[in-house]
Amino acid sequence: MQKEKDPKAPHRSLQNRLGGNAGVASIAVFFVCCAVAFSFATDTFLTTGNLLNVLRQSAPLLIVATAMTLVITTGGIDLSIGSTLALVGALAAIALHAGVADGVVLIGGLLLGALIGAINGYFIAWAGMPAFIVTLGTLSVVRGLALLITQGYSVPIENDGWFVQLGRGHLLGVPMPAVISIATLLAGWFALRHMRFGRYVVGIGTNAEGVRRAGVNVRIVTLKVYILSGAAAGLAGLITTARLGSGSSNQGVGFELAVIAAVVLGSTNLFGGRGTILGTLLGALTIAVLGNGLILIHVSPFYTQIIQGAIMLLAIWMNTRIFSPQRSRKG
Template identity: 90%
Template sequence: MTARPFQHLRHLRHAGVASIAVFFICCVLAFSVATDTFLSAGNLLNVLRQSAPLLIVATAMTLVITTGGIDLSIGSTLALVGALAAIALQADVPDIVVLLGGVLLGASIGALNGYFIAWAGMPAFIVTLGTLSVVRGIALLITQGYSVPVRDIGWFVQLGRGHLFGVPLPALIAILTLCAGWVALRHMRFGRYVVGIGTNSEGVRRAGVKVRIVTLKVYILSGAAAGLAGLITTARLGSGSSNQGVGFELAVIAAVVLGGTNLFGGRGTIVGTLLGALSIAVLGNGLILIHVSPFYTQIIQGAIMLLAIWMNTRIFTSQPKQ
């Protein structure tokens, strides 16, 4: 009797992953027929390079949403870290210091979010909405709204433009991040705690789990991932700007929810997140190749997110009849 609910949850997770897999395959087939350049090696590698920041942050966001939380500050964190990295590089700060400092800054912003959510008991939506505004404002203040160029020297720019074994370095970093997230969520005690908090936070707390600490950790990971994404974006574009990452949080949330992670917590899937992020990246790339206006791209992505939320609330969260 006790195994039936867990079996139902597995079926829901598999249904979510299967549905986004079908959608992803349909997008690939449609754009392959519509244009000859879509399946070219150069274009596919470009899709992987451009989608790397999305994949990295979506991995951490999967953990956040699985706990029943949300992080709206990731786009602003990306912009602030990227802008500060460009300023630091202009001041001849060593590349390794810029890299470590950017990830640490992102983690610190995540820790601030986690403190207010876990200890002050404030809603995650309100907290991260507030830090979204504050962090973006700091980025604007520092840069005065201007783009800060990065000199094409040192190895920092290779973080966004380099290749290893013929594969873009950002894509390899994203793959390692996804693997780490998959292991953490599926095969580690930390992942079981994350799922448990999203399912029944009070029950997990009574079982002796330090719910506040686990919650703090997932937001630290989210902030660190956003910081890393900011560094990669700045390295790829060759400049840091306070305007980077506008709307990035919506794309990340769409990728996670589209992949089958329950928007209300308790169920998460890294494989689904991978497919969701790639679907969004392929959709954006394919629409550009067939010369569709980028304004329509935003409309289509917004419609897809609405569909994903509807599926979460109406289909995947439905309970079996007794």
Template identity: 60%
Template sequence: MSDVTSTHSAQSRRVREGTWRDAVLDNGSVVSIALFFLVVCVIFSVATDAFLTSPNLLNILRQSAPLLIVAAAMTFVITTGGIDLSVGSVLALVATLSATLLQLGLPWPAVILAMLALGALLGAIQGYFVAYEGIPAFIVTLAGLSVIRGVALLITGGYSIPIEPGSPFTVLGRAWLLGVPAPALIALAILAIAYIAFNETPFGRYVTGIGANAEAVRRAGVNTRLTTLFV
């Protein structure tokens, strides 16, 4: 009986080891990035005592919030097999117009909604050329990068646009909630929404399918052009 038990335990252990090994091999790119991240953290921790302090980590969270939001959106784009080179220029234009409209006295909620609409419009215009005109995303977004950044530069004239320190728009960016920077919480909420949309909705499955085999998804009855436009 003990021999049977030991044999079963050994087999179970080998199965677990094989499962972990397969998981690592199947997600090699993710594992390599995680290892690189850990190595960088160790290096900075050794180089300075301030790296792992609470203020520094919270500051990194605050500064990383915009990048996390953009990364969540770019996940959908890249999964379809596309690319968006204009995302930085869109951010620059949105930030420029936000500051300009706030200086003109527009309410900050209206400014936020208007800039969200502008970002969606710019994405839809470029998405139309990719989805319906068949122009490669690299070409479309490269052109968009130049045009949109040029417009932002034209508006600013190469100078920063100040915002009133007491503006609710500024306060929102500097606020704290439960000891965590508000921008970080907003980014985490958007990441959660993106995760659910990507993994738990038909839209997310369509996006994954388009990246794997767009023609097969189209033959299954999915409007791949419209899905690509929304992405």
């Protein structure tokens, strides 16, 4: 007797081929759809100048989202990155205005960001406080320090030093911020996929107690993850100040939400245990393309956030309801 064909077999075969990459595949499809739609809607979207501008503007998001992928993979969260970006950027502008050498400003900004991350990591890993509460507190404290130091004013910087090249320079025709973000993404991908540190990060998000019993110092790994997050936010602050030509305490407002959205949109599990740098890249670029495309088609800025939020909800729905292997197995 001939065996009856299962009508769901093609769908299951697709899921088997995609495996754990179903979420990344879904955001890749969504990203391509957005790019194609904006390409037909406006003649300027696919121009070289516009695409390079998208890369330049999205560089801080890509840099910090890479580190945030590690944080969320451990089951944590870092809400202080936007405030760290603002404080580092403002202090960098003040230091440059005072005549401090560009190299000292660069190293100092990275160290300050790492210090803020270390404070977060200490309270989370050693004091046992929830990451949400700790980083929410440092968000307020750090933003307040930035406001206190700048008194709410923007601090301009000179354009004659090499520091501004971090935000405005080019390397082989590619904007320097994009080059830095690509290097950061590659380092994050290598660490997560091919280093023992990356396996520890995934293990902590899956079963922290089991990792601890295997002899791993969970506290130190957690501390390192938050230090990386703070340093990435500091680097983003330096690049933002260099690109805009000024430092301000108002920079990075809502930045942490965009970063978290990019990571989760890229199918990193918000509750830990699974992270993907490729997905984060696609998630961040999707957010950047949406913002850029809506401006090019002259959508009112009053509607931009509504449309972006609705589209991101649709993308996440596609991820969880259509491309999810778990849902496929239940079907």
